[in-house]
Amino acid sequence: xxxxxxxxxxxxxxxxxWSLLLSLFASLTARxxxxxxxxxxxxPKAFLSLPxxxxxxxxxxxxxxxxxxxxxAGHEHDFYHYVSxxxxxxxxxxxxxxxxxxxxxxxxxVPNGILLDDPTIQSQVxxxxxYVLDHQDSTGWLGPxxxxxxxxxxxxxxxxxxxxxxxxxxxxxxxxxxxxxxxxFVALANTMLHNGEGLEDWTRTRWEDFVIVLQWLxxxxxxxxxxxxxxxxxxxxxTGDPWEDVxxxxxxxxxxxxxxxxxxxxxxxxxxxxAEGLKALPSTYRFTHNQSDIDAASKGWDLLFQYHGRPxxxxxxxxxxxxxxxxxxxxYLYQVIGDPKFADRVERITYNALPAxxxxxxxxxxxxxxQNQIAAKNMTPNPFPEDxxxxxxxxxxxxxxxxTVNHPQGWPxxxxxxxxxxxxxxxxxxxxxGPYTVSTMLAATGNKVSVSVDTLYPFSDTLTTTIKAxxxxxxxxxxxxxxxxxxxxxxxxxxxxxxxxxxxxxxxxHAGTTEFTLDLPSEITIEERPHGSVAVHRGPxxxxxxxxxxxxxxxxxxxxxxxxxxxxxxxxxxxxxxxxSTLTFHTGTPAGGQLPSPIFDSGLxxxxxxxxxxxxxxxxxxxxxxxxxxxxxxxxxAVTNITLSPFGSTKLRIGEFPTFxxx
Ligand SMILES: *[C@@H]1O[C@H](CO)[C@@H](O)[C@H](O)[C@H]1NC(C)=O
Ligand SMILES: *[C@@H]1O[C@H](CO)[C@@H](O)[C@H](O)[C@H]1NC(C)=O
Ligand SMILES: *[C@@H]1O[C@H](CO)[C@@H](O)[C@H](O)[C@H]1NC(C)=O
Ligand SMILES: *[C@@H]1O[C@H](CO)[C@@H](O)[C@H](O)[C@H]1NC(C)=O
Ligand SMILES: *[C@@H]1O[C@H](CO)[C@@H](O)[C@H](O)[C@H]1NC(C)=O
Ligand SMILES: *[C@@H]1O[C@H](CO)[C@@H](O)[C@H](O)[C@H]1NC(C)=O
Numbered sequence: 001x002x003x004x005x006x007x008x009x010x011x012x013x014x015x016x017x018w019s020l021l022l023s024l025f026a027s028l029t030a031r032x033x034x035x036x037x038x039x040x041x042x043x044p045k046a047f048l049s050l051p052x053x054x055x056x057x058x059x060x061x062x063x064x065x066x067x068x069x070x071x072x073a074g075h076e077h078d079f080y081h082y083v084s085x086x087x088x089x090x091x092x093x094x095x096x097x098x099x100x101x102x103x104x105x106x107x108x109x110v111p112n113g114i115l116l117d118d119p120t121i122q123s124q125v126x127x128x129x130x131y132v133l134d135h136q137d138s139t140g141w142l143g144p145x146x147x148x149x150x151x152x153x154x155x156x157x158x159x160x161x162x163x164x165x166x167x168x169x170x171x172x173x174x175x176x177x178x179x180x181x182x183x184x185f186v187a188l189a190n191t192m193l194h195n196g197e198g199l200e201d202w203t204r205t206r207w208e209d210f211v212i213v214l215q216w217l218x219x220x221x222x223x224x225x226x227x228x229x230x231x232x233x234x235x236x237x238x239t240g241d242p243w244e245d246v247x248x249x250x251x252x253x254x255x256x257x258x259x260x261x262x263x264x265x266x267x268x269x270x271x272x273x274x275a276e277g278l279k280a281l282p283s284t285y286r287f288t289h290n291q292s293d294i295d296a297a298s299k300g301w302d303l304l305f306q307y308h309g310r311p312x313x314x315x316x317x318x319x320x321x322x323x324x325x326x327x328x329x330x331x332y333l334y335q336v337i338g339d340p341k342f343a344d345r346v347e348r349i350t351y352n353a354l355p356a357x358x359x360x361x362x363x364x365x366x367x368x369x370x371q372n373q374i375a376a377k378n379m380t381p382n383p384f385p386e387d388x389x390x391x392x393x394x395x396x397x398x399x400x401x402x403x404t405v406n407h408p409q410g411w412p413x414x415x416x417x418x419x420x421x422x423x424x425x426x427x428x429x430x431x432x433x434g435p436y437t438v439s440t441m442l443a444a445t446g447n448k449v450s451v452s453v454d455t456l457y458p459f460s461d462t463l464t465t466t467i468k469a470x471x472x473x474x475x476x477x478x479x480x481x482x483x484x485x486x487x488x489x490x491x492x493x494x495x496x497x498x499x500x501x502x503x504x505x506x507x508x509x510h511a512g513t514t515e516f517t518l519d520l521p522s523e524i525t526i527e528e529r530p531h532g533s534v535a536v537h538r539g540p541x542x543x544x545x546x547x548x549x550x551x552x553x554x555x556x557x558x559x560x561x562x563x564x565x566x567x568x569x570x571x572x573x574x575x576x577x578x579x580x581s582t583l584t585f586h587t588g589t590p591a592g593g594q595l596p597s598p599i600f601d602s603g604l605x606x607x608x609x610x611x612x613x614x615x616x617x618x619x620x621x622x623x624x625x626x627x628x629x630x631x632x633x634x635x636x637x638a639v640t641n642i643t644l645s646p647f648g649s650t651k652l653r654i655g656e657f658p659t660f661x662x663x
Contacts, residue, residue: 041226042218042286046338047420047429049331050440051169053114055419059435060456060595065116065411067598071362072396072563073112073408076105077124079559080396082405100156101405102128107159108409110166115412129167129174132160133181140188142181154189154198158209159406165216166416179221186214186225186232193235201265205273207240208280212332215286233287241268243280244293247300254307258385271317274304282336294337301333301342310371311527311535311542311655312356312647313348331417334431340503343431344481350414350432351458352542355648358407359394360601363562365407367391367399371535371655372626374547376568378554381622394651395565396557419451422476429476429504430465433457433520433540447471456595458540459605459646463518467509475514476504482522482539490516524583524609533629533656534580536609536644543609543644544655546602547574568652574626575618576642577633577660582612600648609644612662629658 057065068074076083082101106128113121137146142160145152164178189210192198211233218229245251246268253260257269267273281297284290308315334342357369366376368384368391382389391399418432426444428451430436438451448470455463467475479486479500487495490507491514498505498518507516522539529535536543549568557563588606590596596604614635619627639662647655 042215042230043289044423045286045336046423047335047431048423048425049335049417049420050438052111052166052416053170054438054440055416056115056437056439057415057435058437058452059454060459060597060599061411061415061434061436062116063595063597064599065112065415067360068362068408068411069112069116069118069121071358072365072404073108073362074118074121075560075562076405076408077109077121079557079563080404082401100159101401103156103158103160103163104402104405105408106163107166108163108406108412110163110170111412111416112408114166114170115415125163125167129164129178133177136181136184140184140186142185152192152198153200153203154192154210155200155203155206157185158206158213161213162209165213175221179217179223182213182217182221183223183225186217186228190228190232190235193232193239196239199239201267202273204239204265205241205267205270206276207236208243208276208283211236211283211287212279215283230287233283237280237284240280241265241277243268243277243300244284244296246274246277247281247296247303249299249303252300252303252307256385271315274315274317278304279332282333285336297333298337298339305345310353311529311537312353312369312371313345313351313542314353314369331413331431335417335420338502340478340481343478343503346414347432347458347480347540348542350410351540352647354410355600356650356653358600359566359651360598360604360649362598364394364396364564364566365398365403366394367403370625371653372629373652374570374574374620374626374654375624376566376652377624378567379622379624383621383625393554393565393567395555396563398565427474427476429478431478433463433478433480442473445471445473447473449473451475456590456593456606457520459590459595459599459607461519461521461539463520465516465518467514469509469511469514472508472510475507475509477507477518478503479505479520480522480540482525482537483520484523486518486520488516488518490514495519524585526580526583529629529656531629531658532631533658534578535656536580536583536611538585538607538609541607542647542655544647544650544653545574545576545642545657546645546650547652547654548572548602549652570652573615574652574654575616576613576654577616577635577658578642579612579639579660579662582610582662584610586610602649602651603645605646605649607646610641611644612639613642614639614660614662616658616660618658626654629656631658633658633660635660 083105106125109121110125113125132142136142141152143157168174168178189198214229214233218226222229241264246264251263253269262269278301281293285293304315310316331346358365368387370392376392376394378393379389384391388399397404414432418436419438420429420431421427424444426442428449434457435455436453441448450468452466453463457463479498486498488498489495524536524538527535527537547570550571552567553564554567555565586608590606599605615637616633617636618630621627
């Protein structure tokens with residue numbers, strides 16, 4: 001029996017989805033199919049990302065990053081063995097066995113430090129960058145496999161490269177050092193790939209990350225090495241896993257995979273790799289210019305969520321794909337391809353699945369998240385075929401340490417990718433809705449622009465945007481697909497219906513100051529789930545019954561007492577059927593117009609939905625997880641009124657309910 005378990009973790013799927021979005025965005029404007037010939041150069045993206053530091057979080061989103069910094073992410077450098085100074089300075093083991101742990105940490109903490117202007121974190125990542133660059137081997141190798149017999153695999157460096165690129169974006173004085181070191185490494189990697197070296201199973205699945213790094217060099221700092229860069233991209237693809245086949249409907253797994261035979265290398269059905277793989281085809285498109293690569297990426301995305309999607313926005317994988325029983329890449333897909341479906345899903349994942357898998361104070365995280373999660377504890381029996389019984393405990397490193405070092409990249413990268421420019425660099429586009437400030441120069445016209453978005457979104461339907469510009473231009477804002485009767489009022493004028501094209505509404509901005517207010521309401525919607533159960537959504541938020549919980553400390557880190565492993569148990573009944581016809585949305589007004597800090601914990605968000613419910617018989621699987629929702633259950637007691645809360649604020653929950661009809 002498979003329960004609504006979801007992998008989650010921020011890290012894997014989340015990260016992947018981001019890249020997906022980026023890729024997809026680009027294809028909209030960027031198609032140039034060349035008949036039968038290999039085109040020269042890289043195809044342009046649909047949208048261009050902005051350098052790190054251009055977009056800053058404001059309001060509750062700023063606070064969310066403060067919570068992350070005051071939590072586990074901001075303290076790892078002080079005590080966590082994979083990244084702490086005592087380990088990596090000295091050059092022995094700042095990466096884990098695949099040499100990736102320090103690299104992951106660096107990739108997330110670079111933007112965390114810049115977006116908060118946090119000098120402590122900025123100096124930690126500067127020290128890391130200096131150490132790695134100063135110890136580059138004479139052959140060009142970067143990383144700890146120097147003067148040892150340890151084999152050199154390429155993959156563990158890729159997150160480090162992403163972090164270094166972000167440091168260059170934020171501080172141009174680092175450009176020469178980083179770009180010189182990269183080119184030296186690329187020359188070595190190209191030779192290694194031609195000799196069949198540097199490859200193991202993870203490198204073969206995650207080749208697209210290196211392709212994206214090479215494309216950054218090509219776009220901004222090619223230094224005459226264009227041919228070598230393109231040849232290296234092709235070598236990576238030819239030696240890597242065939243994602244166009246993995247995402248082909250003929251072979252794509254339509255159920256949980258543990259009883260299926262994978263015709264491709266086994267790691268291609270691994271949850272996190274699949275999210276990485278979503279970036280492969282848009283990144284391939286840029287050097288093939290082949291529309292089929294874009295089509296395959298878009299189709300693969302749809303298949304993944306059709307057969308493995310969860311109401312929280314993410315798809316399910318407990319290590320490997322988990323089917324339907326109760327993802328970062330996305331931003332890259334959006335930027336390459338431009339289809340708004342990628343942006344809608346990234347927003348849903350960020351505002352639901354991501355915060356749900358961390359405690360409110362962000363000191364403890366899970367490895368696996370369940371859609372119906374009635375306890376978080378060491379599970380007997382264990383519902384996860386490929387992961388350990390400890391996987392849904394909230395702690396320092398349940399099941400694997402990877403998400404401890406990788407989860408911090410989620411919020412910062414969501415923020416820095418929330419605005420892009422059009423390829424002509426004349427327009428600014430707000431992709432993800434939330435509170436931000438932006439300060440940039442639109443290069444095409446030398447237009448100095450600043451933007452401030454004041455909102456509690458997704459805990460409000462209203463966004464007020466103030467733009468100051470030295471020249472007139474067209475500003476675009478994404479209108480999510482779930483908005484109904486959305487309106488815009490410009491400079492205090494009358495409210496008019498929004499009229500998005502391809503998900504974007506255009507606003508004419510004049511020189512000087514322009515202010516506009518968006519009102520973006522949405523209806524409550526019902527998603528049908530297995531066994532006749534339903535999930536409830538309104539706008540970007542998924543709603544769940546928040547089961548009250550008791551908490552017990554299972555373990556405490558010796559160096560850092562705030563790093564605890566927590567077991568949660570339900571302290572109230574959770575066995576309810578709901579009557580969807582009675583769902584009613586309620587909005588509270590937060591005190592002083594401010595959301596509480598942190599926001600993602602029980603009872604804190606101002607939005608709730610009430611619904612008529614009745615108690616039912618609903619079995620437990622073992623004594624730790626809910627069995628599949630019963631179909632058409634009988635009420636065993638009186639009808640009552642229960643409250644549903646935003647999924648991200650729940651740590652124990654029912655997110656997929658059986659239904660009944662209240663009379
Ligand atoms: C490797 O060993 C050589 C010879 O001892 C030394 O000069 C060099 O600095 C070492 N390289 C690194 C990166 O430690
Ligand atoms: C930029 O990097 C240089 C070289 O590492 C450093 O000296 C400088 O302080 C950095 N500037 C900022 C604003 O961080
Ligand atoms: C998917 O695979 C099948 C079987 O190999 C093949 O016939 C088909 O052309 C492939 N589809 C695409 C879109 O490549
Ligand atoms: C484009 O993709 C199709 C389908 O995968 C393939 O048959 C064709 O050779 C590709 N063309 C180029 C120029 O890469
Ligand atoms: C949209 O407008 C219709 C017609 O006025 C109304 O019935 C419906 O409730 C509105 N929906 C939302 C979400 O405001
Ligand atoms: C259910 O509870 C909500 C919130 O407490 C309340 O506003 C609503 O009126 C109640 N509905 C019924 C039918 O009692």
